[in-house]
Amino acid sequence: MKNWAANLTYSSARTERPRTLAELTGIVAGEPRVRALGSRHSFCDVADTTGVHVQLDLLDDGRPPLEVDPRTGVASVRAGLRYGEVAADLHAEGRALTAMASLPHISVAGAVATGTHGSGDGTRSLAGDVVGVELVTATGELLTLRRGDADFPGSVVALGVLGVVTRVELATVPTFDVRQDVFTGLPWDALFENLDAVMGSAYSVSVFTSWYEPDVRMVWCKSRVSTGSTSGGTGSTSGPAAGLLTRLGARPAVGPMHPLPDVAAVACTEQGGVPGPWFERLPHFRLDFTPSLGEELQSEYLLPRTAGPDAVRAVRALGDRMGPLLLTSEIRTIAGDDQWLSTTPEDSLAFHFTWKQDWPAVRAALPELEAALLPLGARPHWGKLFTVPVADLPGLYPRFADFAELAARLDPTGKFRGGYVAELLAERASR
Secondary structure (H helix, E strand, O other): OEOOOOOOEOOOOEEEOOOOHHHHHHHHHHOOOEEEOOOOOOOOOOOOOOOEEEOOOOOOOOOOOEEEOOOOOOEEEEOOOEHHHHHHHHHHOOEEOOOOOOOOOOEHHHHHHOOOOOOOOOOOOHHHHEEEEEEEOOOOOEEEEEEOEOOHHHOOOOOOOOOEEEEEEEOOEEOOEEEEEEEEEEEHHHHHHOHHHHHOOOOEEEEEEOOOOOEEEEEEEEEEEOOOOOOOOOOOOOOOOHHHHHHOOOEEOOOOOOOOOOOOHHHEOOOOOOOEEHHHOOOOEOOOOOOOOOOOEEEEEEEEHHHHHHHHHHHHHOHHHHHHHEEEEEEEEEOOOOOOOOOOOOOEEEEEEEEOOOHHHHHHHHHHHHHHHHHHOOEEOOOOOOOOOHHHOHHHOOOHHHHHHHHHHHOOOOOOOOHHHHHHHHHHHOO
């Protein structure tokens, strides 16, 4: 069995798809090595195991797939559901999440476990919306941890090593509408000198480039509008970001755009300033289409927001080296959160790289990129490709010792450890 991009073949002996909690707990309690596997969108072996993989897409725990508490607005969802499915059901209930990743195809539990995020100065990673997790521990018992519990900050971005997550509780807000406007040709000097203003020009902003082009290829601006608004419309340039970006030299896109050059935008969410529900605009791609190209590799590094201008200049200086290997690259912002293994413990800037599927060439280039970004405080995304030595990762997380202690307490035999995560925790235990 391979991952989504087909660059990784999993090491598991078999895969189980339990249909009931009793079946799941029996598997977990009876196997020496178990790992949950979500939508298989990780590009590295963070979710691998030599034992049994369990997938929860068929799991029926006897409760509705999604339940919203009318008093608090907290939504309890089955962990194996995809974000796009959860979002549509939440919208039908009049509720919304504050952020969505670029793909709605990813599973809830897998996305939050690796610190996956969207974009926006005021929005945290997807894990930031989590207020509770229910999981099957190594002994087959069901454990619930909620915000306020001492162990909760280590239980969401947890890399799957605490147990198999069965339900996730998400904080929600009243539903809202968003319009999406795309601009092209922003001069590099304008981005260098106005980075914070550009990234803050809409509720969610993404800057796309290949770093060696004469101008920044695109800026995607997703702006909140009043629910039910009919303002704007196809081709409208009256969105709140338009004034700033046109003053800086960018131009409104003449039609729908895809993040990858020379690819039709049919798989992308609607652009052109047409208002629509949050879950149909905040992701870049539609749920019913294959996102991006599929055959690609991805890396991502997250840095303190204060390092942003230096980081943009540093990567731009490597443009001639990185550009020929890239399909595209994306800059996003994320608000900080309190998760022990969060890659965004403070307000952060994310540098995402979608590579051509040529791992030898990418692997040779990554150390140069990391040499430029790590001194600025960069942390690699847990689920993507990097060459930072695993032994160096604990030093990037001040609460890593607390996380390692929690993992050892809930799983003393290492049942849920696999892939590089086994090395990560073994490295800590050896100190």
